[in-house]
Amino acid sequence: MPNPTAAMLVIGDEILSGRTRDANMHHLAGELTGHGVTLCEARIVSDDRAAIVAAVKALSKAYDHVFTSGGIGPTHDDITADCIAEAFGVPIDVRDDARAILQARYDAMGTDLNEARLRMARIPDGAELIENPVSGAPGFTLKNVHVMAGVPSVFQAMVATILPTITGGDPVLSQALSIMRGEGDLAGPVAKLAEDFPDLSIGSYPFQRNGAFGAQIVIRGTDGARVDAAMTRLAAEFAE
Amino acid sequence: MPNPTAAMLVIGDEILSGRTRDANMHHLAGELTGHGVTLCEARIVSDDRAAIVAAVKALSKAYDHVFTSGGIGPTHDDITADCIAEAFGVPIDVRDDARAILQARYDAMGTDLNEARLRMARIPDGAELIENPVSGAPGFTLKNVHVMAGVPSVFQAMVATILPTITGGDPVLSQALSIMRGEGDLAGPVAKLAEDFPDLSIGSYPFQRNGAFGAQIVIRGTDGARVDAAMTRLAAEFAE
Numbered sequence: 001m002p003n004p005t006a007a008m009l010v011i012g013d014e015i016l017s018g019r020t021r022d023a024n025m026h027h028l029a030g031e032l033t034g035h036g037v038t039l040c041e042a043r044i045v046s047d048d049r050a051a052i053v054a055a056v057k058a059l060s061k062a063y064d065h066v067f068t069s070g071g072i073g074p075t076h077d078d079i080t081a082d083c084i085a086e087a088f089g090v091p092i093d094v095r096d097d098a099r100a101i102l103q104a105r106y107d108a109m110g111t112d113l114n115e116a117r118l119r120m121a122r123i124p125d126g127a128e129l130i131e132n133p134v135s136g137a138p139g140f141t142l143k144n145v146h147v148m149a150g151v152p153s154v155f156q157a158m159v160a161t162i163l164p165t166i167t168g169g170d171p172v173l174s175q176a177l178s179i180m181r182g183e184g185d186l187a188g189p190v191a192k193l194a195e196d197f198p199d200l201s202i203g204s205y206p207f208q209r210n211g212a213f214g215a216q217i218v219i220r221g222t223d224g225a226r227v228d229a230a231m232t233r234l235a236a237e238f239a240e
Numbered sequence: 241m242p243n244p245t246a247a248m249l250v251i252g253d254e255i256l257s258g259r260t261r262d263a264n265m266h267h268l269a270g271e272l273t274g275h276g277v278t279l280c281e282a283r284i285v286s287d288d289r290a291a292i293v294a295a296v297k298a299l300s301k302a303y304d305h306v307f308t309s310g311g312i313g314p315t316h317d318d319i320t321a322d323c324i325a326e327a328f329g330v331p332i333d334v335r336d337d338a339r340a341i342l343q344a345r346y347d348a349m350g351t352d353l354n355e356a357r358l359r360m361a362r363i364p365d366g367a368e369l370i371e372n373p374v375s376g377a378p379g380f381t382l383k384n385v386h387v388m389a390g391v392p393s394v395f396q397a398m399v400a401t402i403l404p405t406i407t408g409g410d411p412v413l414s415q416a417l418s419i420m421r422g423e424g425d426l427a428g429p430v431a432k433l434a435e436d437f438p439d440l441s442i443g444s445y446p447f448q449r450n451g452a453f454g455a456q457i458v459i460r461g462t463d464g465a466r467v468d469a470a471m472t473r474l475a476a477e478f479a480e
Contacts, residue, residue, distance in 0.1 A: 046280060
């Protein structure tokens with residue numbers, strides 16, 4: 001059975017304006033690969049209701065799982081929860097269990113659970129909460145969409161919570177070989193290798209080092225023996 | 241007139257597997273912001289023909305410009321040029337002007353322009369070449385899609401070539417203020433500010449520093465005096 005598929009949706013103007021560099025996608029990609037879930041696509045959209053709703057609909061239909069980051073805080077530009085509710089056509093309101101989590105958190109800190117903070121207890125009907133051990137305000141899962149915070153430490157904690165609940169496939173193993181030859185010299189033999197190992201994914205990633213051209217050939221697959229066999233042949237062909 | 245819109249399409253398994261972290265999107269985002277082009281969306285897809293074709297079609301229809309990175313090298317997994325041709329329903333073949341560029345390059349290096357390298361001269365009918373001062377093989381523009389290499393040094397050189405040919409709008413100016421208060425305390429006043437300055441984009445980006453919560457409030461817009469006015473009010477409200 002093929003591994004389950006996933007997409008990530010990063011929500012936030014700050015990535016698209018170049019102000020910050022996304023870290024969550026890279027983290028999730030590595031975690032999913034180790035868990036045997038294939039990340040097929042990622043999208044980054046701005047804090048725009050129509051764009052978020054359209055992306056959630058498209059991705060949740062196309063893939064087994066969707067992971068979102070960003071837009072679940074207390075400020076006016078945090079509209080993700082409402083967009084998820086709209087995408088699935090379900091009501092959304094402050095929910096008692098989420099409110100209780102926030103109340104306990106802010107009571108302990110001596111902080112007022114004001115109207116803005118209470119927005120973080122707005123959860124679409126039918127969703128399950130995702131615990132947030134870092135800052136309290138929970139994420140949630142609705143259908144196949146896992147809604148998480150954008151702050152990297154919170155995002156990572158939520159991923160660690162949610163991933164064990166997802167049935168993964170075989171972890172994808174990979175081996176890489178860097179070869180100091182132009183990609184044009186490697187292309188023929190590597191294409192032949194890919195043809196002979198159709199069960200593996202073989203990629204070529206060119207680089208420059210001290211002015212010379214090289215490429216890293218990455219062989220990926222779920223069967224370790226097959227990855228070994230392909231790598232052995234590649235290494236023998238390009239033994240220096 | 242609103243600024244022109246753009247999307248970026250990053251093509252490559254290596255980002256989605258977590259092996260490498262994308263650098264090109266972040267670079268392009270900053271360049272476009274300075275040039276007065278609004279980056280509205282980014283997508284990352286794997287080296288999969290159907291996925292690339294579908295994304296190119298959707299994005300080129302939705303936005304004024306599409307910038308792609310990756311998949312235009314000589315190896316078997318480089319399928320971007322063919323996918324662009326398919327998306328627009330035009331033929332693709334080795335083109336004389338692109339071949340001449342490669343021939344001159346490899347002649348100078350004493351390297352054979354073999355069959356694999358010649359693939360890099362495959363250009364869809366009707367496209368204009370984008371110069372590649374770093375490693376020779378050109379990118380191209382077809383309709384509103386600018387097709388560039390994935391290697392960051394080459395991508396950046398191509399962006400520098402193509403950007404001056406694109407009519408931009410007013411550069412987006414931004415000012416940021418970091419406030420060591422929880423977002424929940426800032427949310428009310430910041431929402432009011434956003435309401436009073438509907439021509440500006442005001443975002444709140446929470447962070448943790450030494451265990452304390454803070455948020456960076458970013459005010460963006462094309463009218464510097466308006467950005468100044470909003471920032472002056474924000475600073476006055478949260479003067480320590």
